[in-house]
Amino acid sequence: MAAEKAHTEVPGGHGGGFPPFQKDTFASQLFWLVIAFALLYVLISKVALPRVGSIIDARRARIDGDLAAANQLKSSTEEAMASYEKSLVEARSRAQTIGNETRDRLNAEAEKSRKALDEQLNVKLAEAEKTIAATKTAAMTNVRSIAADATGAIVARLIGTAPAESAVASALDSVLKR
């Protein structure tokens, strides 16, 4: 039995009694407690806690720094996005302006050339009308002489004598005037 074995190892120096109340052990315990606790306190306050604390602080600083950098990047992204959208709107409105101007200009040019064409056509039309009128006049003149010849010939065949040219001319005039 382990407890019994350990029991036999007791040097039996402290006499009997309840171990925590054996006064002759107090001096040794206090002596070593002072040494152990003083050693622990010095090591903890001078080395351990500063080191652990600096690690924790460094991590906190790193995290805070990273978060700040991330926020900065985020806001600059948003800025870039906003300026992109702004320039997009500007470009769109400028494109519309250019389109409108071009259309107006082209319309104006088309209108101008259409008017020029109209004038040319009018001139040609007038010339053509003149030619037609001249031709018609000429044709009418020819018709009159042909009609006079035909009238003379027809009358000569009917009555055997050729009518007087003046009678034919007056008869033609009265018909043509109707």
Add this chain to the structure above:
Amino acid sequence: MAVDPIHQFQIQNILPITTIGGTQIHLTNSAVYMLVSVAITVILLLGTTTGRRLVPTRMQSLGELSYEFVANTIRSTAGEQGMRFFPFVFSLFMFILVSNMIGLIPYTFTVSSHLIVTAALSLLVFFTVLIYGFYKNGLHFFNLFVPKGIPVYILPLIVFIEVLSFLSRPISHSVRLFANMLAGHITLKVFASFITMLGAMGAVGWAGAILPLGLTVALTALELLVAFLQAYVFTILTCIYLNDALHPGH
């Protein structure tokens, strides 16, 4: 085959060291376990943080966890000013916790199962509070014993009670830790000895030993909790007492 449940608390002299005022100082089993506790604490805190890793290893995060735990305990009970006692409180916590945990290993010795040790630690806290309280607040430290808003005619009684409770603090502070560790270890030993006693009785005894075995396992788990809890209780009471020294005006 008597199993002595008290024997585990026996102080054993290993080596005579020196003599102070006619008293022989020995290297004892208790001293060895104190030094081992210190060594383990220092190894835990220093050995695991040499990498200074940004992302801690498991062991490093154990050290950081204990740091944050004690720091938060002080901040919540004694405020930011209490952090000047951080190394002191942290040393107390780690010393008691580690020695309690070591004491749970079979065949080891529990440093805090001796009243002289816990009394020395609680008196250290008591005098720290007393000296720092007078150093920082001067005679205003006596405000600690005079609660505000008390009618004059019962004031003497209240002051008497306050002084008495203040003076009895180191007693309750030390006996709580000492008694918990002592009682827990005795109970464990008694139940564990039932197993061996029953086991010696043959087959029937083996069957009967199952119950104390189960109880011993359960008690070991409980003692693990108690070992931590008592270290924490000692620490938080220390913080509360230090808070009195920092802010005596209730």
